[in-house]
Amino acid sequence: MVMAILLLLISLMPVLTLADTCPRCGSLDVPYPLSTNGNCGNLKYRVYCNNDTLQLSSAEGFYYRILSISPSDNKLVISPPLIEKNTCLSSDLSLGGFRLDENSPFNISSRNTVMLFNCSENILLSPLNCSSNSLCRQLEDKVVEGSGCRNSLCCTFLKDASMTSHRIRARVGGCTAYTSVVDMQPGESVDSWKYGIELQWLAPKSLVE
Numbered sequence: 001m002v003m004a005i006l007l008l009l010i011s012l013m014p015v016l017t018l019a020d021t022c023p024r025c026g027s028l029d030v031p032y033p034l035s036t037n038g039n040c041g042n043l044k045y046r047v048y049c050n051n052d053t054l055q056l057s058s059a060e061g062f063y064y065r066i067l068s069i070s071p072s073d074n075k076l077v078i079s080p081p082l083i084e085k086n087t088c089l090s091s092d093l094s095l096g097g098f099r100l101d102e103n104s105p106f107n108i109s110s111r112n113t114v115m116l117f118n119c120s121e122n123i124l125l126s127p128l129n130c131s132s133n134s135l136c137r138q139l140e141d142k143v144v145e146g147s148g149c150r151n152s153l154c155c156t157f158l159k160d161a162s163m164t165s166h167r168i169r170a171r172v173g174g175c176t177a178y179t180s181v182v183d184m185q186p187g188e189s190v191d192s193w194k195y196g197i198e199l200q201w202l203a204p205k206s207l208v209e
C-alpha cells in the first residue's frame with residue numbers, strides 16, 4: 001500500500017511541476033515563481049503576457065517590457081521607459097516614474113546605474129553626480145534616444161543600498177526623464193551599455209505558498 005502511494009506520488013511529480021510553471025510568452029520562458037495567470041506560478045510574482053510580450057506592472061499600473069529573466073539568481077531586467085521623441089520626458093513621467101509597491105517581492109538591484117535628465121537646478125543639492133563630465137553626458141551626446149535631452153542638466157548615480165530600492169523618480173520640477181544601465185563596467189564604451197532596470201525577487205518560502 002505504502003509502495004503504491006509512493007509510486008503514485010512519483011508519477012505525479014513531473015505533472016505538478018509542469019502545472020506550476022507558466023507557459024512561454026512570446027520568446028521568453030516564464031520560470032517559477034513568476035505568474036502570468038491564476039493557474040500557474042505564484043500570484044505574488046505577477047507578470048503579464050500581453051500580446052506575446054512579457055511585462056511587469058509598476059505600483060501605478062504602467063507596464064514595462066521584461067527583456068530577460070535569470071531564474072537561477074532570482075533576477076529579471078525590464079526595459080526603461082521610452083523618452084518621447086524630440087522631448088526629454090519619460091513616458092511614465094505623469095506617474096512619477098517607476099515605483100514598486102513596498103510589499104512587492106521585487107526590488108531594484110544595486111547593479112543599476114541610473115541617469116536622470118532635464119533636472120531642475122535644485123537637484124544639485126543632492127549627492128548625485130551632475131558634473132559636466134558625468135556619464136549621462138555621453139548618452140545625451142551619442143544616443144539618439146537621448147537627443148531630446150541634449151544640454152539639459154543631467155545626473156548619474158549607482159542605485160546602491162543607501163537608496164530606496166523601490167522607486168526611480170521622475171517629475172516636473174525634479175528630473176523629467178531617466179534611463180538605467182545594468183552592470184556598467186568602468187571605462188566601458190557607451191555602445192556596449194546594456195539598458196535596463198534590473199530587479200531581484202525574494203524567493204517564495206515554500207512551493208505551496
Ligand SMILES: *[C@@H]1O[C@H](CO)[C@@H](O)[C@H](O)[C@H]1NC(C)=O
Nearest residue numbers: 026027049050051052053054
Ligand atoms: C500585437 O503584436 C503585433 C505584432 O507585433 C502587432 O501587429 C499588433 O498590433 C499587436 N496588437 C496589439 C493589440 O497591441
Ligand SMILES: *[C@@H]1O[C@H](CO)[C@@H](O)[C@H](O)[C@H]1NC(C)=O
Nearest residue numbers: 087088089118148172173176
Ligand atoms: C524639461 O522639463 C520641463 C519641466 O520641468 C518641461 O517643461 C520641458 O518641456 C522639458 N524639456 C524637454 C526638452 O522635454
Ligand SMILES: *[C@@H]1O[C@H](CO)[C@@H](O)[C@H](O)[C@H]1NC(C)=O
Nearest residue numbers: 128129130131133134135156
Ligand atoms: C562624476 O563622474 C565622472 C565620470 O565618471 C567622474 O570623473 C567625476 O569624478 C565624478 N564626480 C564626482 C563629484 O563624483
Ligand SMILES: *[C@@H]1O[C@H](CO)[C@@H](O)[C@H](O)[C@H]1NC(C)=O
Nearest residue numbers: 105106107165200201202203
Ligand atoms: C531586495 O531584495 C533582495 C532579494 O529579494 C533582498 O535580499 C534585499 O534585502 C532587498 N533589499 C531591500 C532594500 O529591500
